[in-house]
Amino acid sequence: MMKFASLTTVAAAALLAAGSGAAVADQSGEVRIGMITTLSGPGSGLGIDARDGFQLGIEHLGGTLGGLEPVIFEGDDQQEPSVAVELAGRMVERDEVDIVTGVIWSNLALAVMPTLARSETFFVSVNAGPSELAGAQCNPFFFNVAWQNDNNHEAMGQHVRDEGYERVYIMAPNYPAGRDALAGFKRFYGDDVVDEVYTPLGQLDYAAELSQLQSEDPDAVYIFYPGGMGINFIRQYEQAGLKETTPLFGPAFSFSQDLLPAVGEAAMGVRNTSQWSPDLDNEVNARFVEGFEERYDRLPSLYASQGYDAALLIDSALNITGGDVSDKDAFREALRQADFDSVRGDFEFNNNHYPIQDYYLREVVMDDEGRITNRLVSTIFEDHADAYHQDCAM
Numbered sequence: 001m002m003k004f005a006s007l008t009t010v011a012a013a014a015l016l017a018a019g020s021g022a023a024v025a026d027q028s029g030e031v032r033i034g035m036i037t038t039l040s041g042p043g044s045g046l047g048i049d050a051r052d053g054f055q056l057g058i059e060h061l062g063g064t065l066g067g068l069e070p071v072i073f074e075g076d077d078q079q080e081p082s083v084a085v086e087l088a089g090r091m092v093e094r095d096e097v098d099i100v101t102g103v104i105w106s107n108l109a110l111a112v113m114p115t116l117a118r119s120e121t122f123f124v125s126v127n128a129g130p131s132e133l134a135g136a137q138c139n140p141f142f143f144n145v146a147w148q149n150d151n152n153h154e155a156m157g158q159h160v161r162d163e164g165y166e167r168v169y170i171m172a173p174n175y176p177a178g179r180d181a182l183a184g185f186k187r188f189y190g191d192d193v194v195d196e197v198y199t200p201l202g203q204l205d206y207a208a209e210l211s212q213l214q215s216e217d218p219d220a221v222y223i224f225y226p227g228g229m230g231i232n233f234i235r236q237y238e239q240a241g242l243k244e245t246t247p248l249f250g251p252a253f254s255f256s257q258d259l260l261p262a263v264g265e266a267a268m269g270v271r272n273t274s275q276w277s278p279d280l281d282n283e284v285n286a287r288f289v290e291g292f293e294e295r296y297d298r299l300p301s302l303y304a305s306q307g308y309d310a311a312l313l314i315d316s317a318l319n320i321t322g323g324d325v326s327d328k329d330a331f332r333e334a335l336r337q338a339d340f341d342s343v344r345g346d347f348e349f350n351n352n353h354y355p356i357q358d359y360y361l362r363e364v365v366m367d368d369e370g371r372i373t374n375r376l377v378s379t380i381f382e383d384h385a386d387a388y389h390q391d392c393a394m
Contacts, residue, residue: 029068029069030068030069030070030071031065031066031068031069031071031098031099031314031323031325032071032095032096032097032099033065033070033071033072033097033098033101033314034072034073034075034087034088034092034095034097034099034100034102034121035054035072035073035100036077036084036087036091036101036102036108037050037051037075037076037077037103037104037126038076038077038079038104038105039074039076040076041078042079042202042204042228043079043104043105043226043227043228044227045227045259045301046104046127046226046227046258046301046303047076047102047104047303048258049303049304049307050102050104050127050303050304050306050307051074051102051307052295052296052307053126053288053292053300053305053306053310054101054102054126054308054311055311056288056291056292056295056296056304056311057288057308057309057310057311057312058070058311059295060287060291060308061311061312061315064315065311065314065315065318066314066315066316066317066318066319066321066322066323067318067319067323068318068323073091073097074102075087075090075091077103077105079105079108079202081107081108081111082111084103084108084112085112085115087112088100088112088115088116092115092116092119092121097121098121098325099121099122099123099124100112100116100122100124101123101124101125101126101310101314102126103123103125103126103127103128104126104127105128105175106130106149106177106180107175107177108128109128109129109133110130110132110133110176113133113139116141117139117141117142121141122143122325122328122331122332123139123143124310124313124314124335125142125144125145125146126145126146126303126306126307127146127303128144128146128177129146129147129149129151129177130149130177131148131150131180131183131386131388132176133352134354134386134388135352135388135390135391135392136391136393138352138353138391138392138393140332140394142353143335143349144353144354144355145306145309145310145313146306146309146355147275147354147355147357147386148355148386148387149177149181149184150183150184150187150386150387151184151275151359151384151386152252152273152274152275152359153180153181153182153183153185153273154184154185154187154359154384154387155273155359155361155381155384156250156251156272156273156380157185157186157188157189157190157222158188158380159249159271159273159361160220160222160249161188161190165219165247166219167194167217167218167219167220168189168193168194168218168219168220168221168222169193169194169195169216169218169220169221170182170185170186170193170195170197171196171197171198171213171221171222171223171224172197172223172225173199173201173203173224173225173229174198174201177224178201178224181251182196182198182224184387185222189222194216194218195213195216195218197209197212197213202228203229204228204229205232206233206236206237207236210236210240210242213242214240214242218246220246220248220249221237221246221247221249222248222249223248223249224251224253224254225253225254226253226254226256226259227259230250230253230254230255230259231259233254234259234267234270235263235266238266243266249270249271250272251273251274252272252273252275252302255267255270255272255364255374256302256303257300257301257302257304257373257374258301258303260364260372260373261371261372263372264372265372267364267372268365268372269363269364270363270364271361271363271377272362272363272374273359273360273361273362273380274360274362274374275344275355275357275358276302276305276343276344276360277362277374277375278299278300278373279375279376280343280345280360280376282343282345283341284312284341284343285305285343285344285345288300288305288308288343292308299371299373305344308343309342309344313335313338313340314335316334316337316338316339316340317339318334320334320337335349335353336353342357344358345358346358346383350385351389351392351394352386352388352389352392352394353394354385354386354389356383356384357383357384358379358381358382358383358384359379359380359381360376360377360378360379361377361379361380362374362375362376363375363377
């Protein structure tokens with residue numbers, strides 16, 4: 001049976017730590033996992049879905065990971081780097097976790113990485129995939145089970161170029177993932193864009209930016225706005241009358257299932273790129289999608305699929321090592337093998353511990369039950385790797 005401890009329940013967590021001693025999973029029969037994710041504020045939908053997908057993965061594995069009882073210490077990072085760093089330190093020092101997961105935002109991943117690397121604690125990112133950790137600063141204790149930040153944007157850059165759009169306006173929030181996003185788009189579209197605009201992270205009113213965009217009169221717009229930023233931008237884009245005149249494109253993060261119910265029909269028909277889709281035809285994905293809807297009474301998002309895969313990855317590595325996380329080299333090699341069936345189909349790690357995988361074009365549609373969701377359109381990249389792995393010494 002999975003144990004669960006919120007960091008607000010300090011006494012309970014301390015009792016668990018005192019009862020099991022050092023983080024030697026094969027002796028205690030437990031594996032101790034720190035779940036640092038965003039559970040409050042405009043970005044909470046991403047964190048809640050990643051956490052719920054991770055927990056569903058454990059449930060589908062019979063309530064264990066590698067045959068061990070998972071003890072999960074959960075903390076809300078509030079989308080603040082300082083809070084995430086404090087949580088990481090507490091989980092490492094007090095809770096003696098074996099693995100940390102759950103981090104959504106790239107600036108938070110970069111903030112907690114020094115603490116986790118110094119303590120030789122494995123960090124399995126369910127989402128954040130900054131370029132810094134993919135190249136020269138790659139780390140033997142960091143694994144990303146989702147993608148490198150640039151990849152979904154690279155796929156849309158290729159698609160928009162293939163469609164023949166010549167005057168494209170691109171926008172993103174000004175933080176590591178936002179800068180990676182537009183760099184990735186331009187890598188495959190080209191540098192000749194009408195304008196490249198960065199807005200403050202967390203901005204929710206885009207009236208000034210949309211007015212400027214209209215004055216530039218592009219023939220297409222590409223955005224990267226996750227969470228509440230995406231909800232507001234897409235609604236305001238339609239309210240400004242731009243949806244009818246200027247095609248909007250984006251990555252899955254801006255058209256994910258965690259946003260679509262709030263965005264509504266303003267997102268209908270928009271094409272976006274992803275390494276996963278709810279209608280991908282494989283047995284594991286069908287079980288995940290059906291199980292998630294049954295368990296949580298809502299359709300799963302991209303983030304939920306990545307949380308689910310993180311549980312399967314950790315389970316596979318623990319199975320290979322017999323539940324032993326104390327031999328760091330052996331457990332790292334077991335993670336590298338990625339010996340699990342992913343919801344997205346083919347999956348393997350590159351030398352920098354980022355995925356090599358396919359990327360798809362999706363379209364926002366209404367399903368037979370009247371729910372707004374995504375459907376698969378085509379494959380843009382097969383076995384696609386990131387642009388930084390050659391700079392990683394691992």
